[in-house]
Amino acid sequence: xxxxxxxxxxxxxxxxxxxxxxxxxxxxxxxxxxxxxxxxxxxxxxxxxxxxxxxxxxxxxxxxxxxxxxxxxxxxxxxxxxxxxxxxxxxxxxxxxxxxxxxxxxxxxxxxxxxxxxxxxxxxxxxxxxxxxxxxxxxxxxxxxxxxxxx
Numbered sequence: 755x756x757x758x759x760x761x762x763x764x765x766x767x768x769x770x771x772x773x774x775x776x777x778x779x780x781x782x783x784x785x786x787x788x789x790x791x792x793x794x795x796x797x798x799x800x801x802x803x804x805x806x807x808x809x810x811x812x813x814x815x816x817x818x819x820x821x822x823x824x825x826x827x828x829x830x831x832x833x834x835x836x837x838x839x840x841x842x843x844x845x846x847x848x849x850x851x852x853x854x855x856x857x858x859x860x861x862x863x864x865x866x867x868x869x870x871x872x873x874x875x876x877x878x879x880x881x882x883x884x885x886x887x888x889x890x891x892x893x894x895x896x897x898x899x900x901x902x903x904x905x
């Protein structure tokens with residue numbers, strides 16, 4: 755099998771989503787489908803789902819990023835903020851309460867620089883996770899970055 759190009763943003767979205775996601779092993783296209791049938795979306799995804807089910811060798815199912823690892827990455831980020839003790843305490847407090855993912859995200863919205871630091875930190879961790887998944891599945895992939903304008 756020859757090397758395929760996969761967009762990093764598409765791959766990260768798939769790894770973080772709660773959708774059923776696949777990589778087309780011929781084109782590198784990342785496909786995301788609802789895991790459950792929704793009446794109001796009836797027929798919308800049937801053709802793509804049929805393609806995936808008909809030729810499973812052509813697709814690799816992406817394993818979602820485990821929430822416990824996502825939580826530990828947020829915790830690791832907060833812990834390393836030694837130069838900004840107030841932000842560190844604020845983020846760790848957000849993680850210690852109910853709905854920690856939402857609270858963490860909300861806490862980041864108060865400081866644009868901190869938010870940018872978080873996305874860089876998270877991107878590095880996602881890249882590591884994506885590389886692990888690619889190696890585990892023995893897929894010859896070249897990661898490309900089509901959209902670098904994230905905030």
